[in-house]
Each structure stands twice: as C-alpha cells, then as structure tokens.
Amino acid sequence: MRFSKSQPAALFLAGTLLLASCGGSNDPKAELAKLKKEQGANQAKIAELEAKMGASDQPAITATPVSVMNVQPESFKSYLEVQGRVDFDQNATVSARAAGSLTSLRVQRGDRVSKGQVLATIDASILDASIAELRTRMELAQTVYQKQKGLWEQQIGTEIQYLQAKNNYDALRRNLATLNQQRALYNVVAPFAGTADEVIPKLGEMVAPGTPVVRLTSGSGGKILADVSEAYGNSIKAGDKALVTIPDMGTEEIPATVRVVSRSINATSRTFTTELRLNGGKAAELRPNMVATVRILNYNRPNATVIPVDLVQKDEQNSYVFVVGQQGGKAVAQKRIIKTGNTYNGKVEVTSGLTANDKVISAGYQNLNEGQIVTVAS
Secondary structure, three states, X not given: OOOOOHHHHHHHHHHHHHHHHHHHOOOHHHHHHHHHHHHHHHHHHHHHHHHHHOHHHOOOOOOEEEEEEEOOOEXXXXXXXXXXXXXXXXXXXXXXXXXXXXXXXXXXXXXEEOOOOEEEEEOOHHHHHHHHHHHHHHHHHHHHHHHHHHHHHXXXXXXXXXXXXXXXXXXHHHHHHHHHHHHHOOEEEOOOOEEEEEEOOOOOOEEOOOOEEEEEEOOOOEEEEEXXXXXXXXXXXXXXXXXXXXXXXXXXXXXXXXXXXXXXXXOOOOEEEEEEEEOOHHHHHOOOOOEEEEEEEEEEXXXXXXXXXXXXXXXXXXXXXXXXXXXXXXXXXXXXEEEEEEEEOOEEEEEEOOOOOOEEEEEOOOOOOOOOEEEEOO
C-alpha cells in the first residue's frame, strides 16, 4: 500500500492527540490550573463590561419594609398588684371565759343575735351554791345591822356594836357582788349584734377559758387587708385609689380606696398592712377570709409619652428606638436616644427623646441600621 507524503504526518498528529487525551484525564492539577485560568479571564471580562454599563444600569437598593406607630400623648397609670383577704370590723370568735362543761347552747348556725344575748352557758352549780349561802348570811347581817342602827339612834348600846354590824353587812354585800361577777363569766355573751356563723363545741363538752364557742359576724364593716412590701412604704398612702378583684364575686374590678396604711413593718415578711374599703354596694356581699387581688394606683400622669416596652433597645450606654426620618428625599431609619420612666403592663413611659407625632418603628426594627432606607407599610 502506498502513502502520500501528507499521510504519515496526519497519522502522527492523530496518535499524539489520542495519547494526550488519554493522559490528560488522569492529571487533576492540570485540569484545575486550566479552570482557574478560564475563571480569571471571565472575571476580567465581567469587570470590564460592568464599567462600560455605568452606575445607571446597576440594580436599585431595596428598601426595608417596616410598620410604625404615631406617638401621641396619653394617660399612663401604674398599679402595684398584691394579694389581699376580706375581713370585718366586727368578726370574732366568742370564747368561753370560765372552765366547765357546757350546760346549754342557745343559738344555732345562722341565727341572728343581739348584743349582750347569752349564746351558751357553762356549769356553775358550785358557784351558785356559794352565792346562795352568802346571800343567806348577808340577809342576817342586814337584819342585825338595821336593828343596831335603830338602837344606836335611840342612844342604846355602844358605837362599836353599831360599827361592827355595819362593817359585817357591807363586807358580805361586796363579797356577793364579786361572786355575781364571777358567775357572769359562766355565760357566753354576744359582744355585738350579728349572725352566728358557726357553733363550734357540742352540748356537754368541757371548755376552758379561751375555748372558741361561737363564730359571730356582723355582716357590716367589710374591708380588704393587703400586705405590701416595705419598698413601697413611701409611695402608698391613705386616700389612694385602687381596684379589687374577688374571684368568688366574679371577674369585675371593684373600685376601692386605701383607708389605713400601717406604720409598722413586719420583721419576718418585711411588709406593712394596708386596709381598703370598697366603694358602692359590693361591700354587702363580702364574706370573711375571701381571697382578693388588689391593684393600688401608685403612679398617674395624664399626658405622657408611652410606647410598648419591647420597642426599646439598649446598647452599652443608652436606651434607644428607631424612628422614621427623611434623608435625601427618602425615608430612612434614625436612631433616637431616649430616657424611660415607669413600666407597667407591657408599656413604658418615655420621659425624654420623643415628641408628639414621631413615627416609632414598631415592626421590622430588629435588624435595622442607622440610615437604612425603609418603606412604611400601610
């Protein structure tokens, strides 16, 4: 077979390319170097084309959407919330004043009683016998005294006989009065008019001085007692307004007034007691020992600048919020340094740094920077 002069060269070139292609696939360094070279060339072309296009053809900066609240003066009230209990001026457990067994219970649960009424009696048979004996002796002494007095007036007998008869009679009379006072201790008497809420012992039981017999409540003079931390000793005073919620009477808040503020501090709990009176007719529905939630008004400012407390951010030195301002005809976020006052119920009073009609950013403020362009959502 004959070959032309150009055929050997073509065959040699084809073999070289075949060998190069087979060997190149096994050389990653050469492949990586080639790709990096192509990447550098492409980046250079991209930069050249961007420069030719100019700034007018660059994509526009996207504005961050935010929501705002328009600051307006409003009333700001702060309450101190504490737990309280219902009590009465006339609410007492009437106790026995002498030892012995109960001989009678003259009231039942729910009975209305009057002041001075005997509620129960205690066995006083021994004392009754002593009183009867003393009364007999006193009657004799009285007769002797009257006769001696008549004789003395007629100048019969001696003065000493008259004085001895008078002294004996007076001594027995005083002894009888003392025994009658002791006898009264064996009667359990109502100290005020009211309702027998509970009769505690049973007939025939032994009682001692101080043993509870009848729980008596008048149903009037209801009040709320609440213990307040000593930290508020200078901010709570008589006459302060309050709101009281009693779960047993529903969820309605009942207006009340602080009537008395105790001057002493409990050494154990470090609290002082406040007494509140309910305004209106709700006081008649109170029952002893009801649980109450008391909110005492301890701060009130009619025209205050108030914002939600979670809008306030802090750095190392100051508290601040973001407001919407104007810069170059565009709405931008501006950092506003503020000072805050009282905080209550998720709101905080701003004492300086904000004025009426300022637009405080209320949503979308978390990732904002000073001067960042914003758009206000309707």
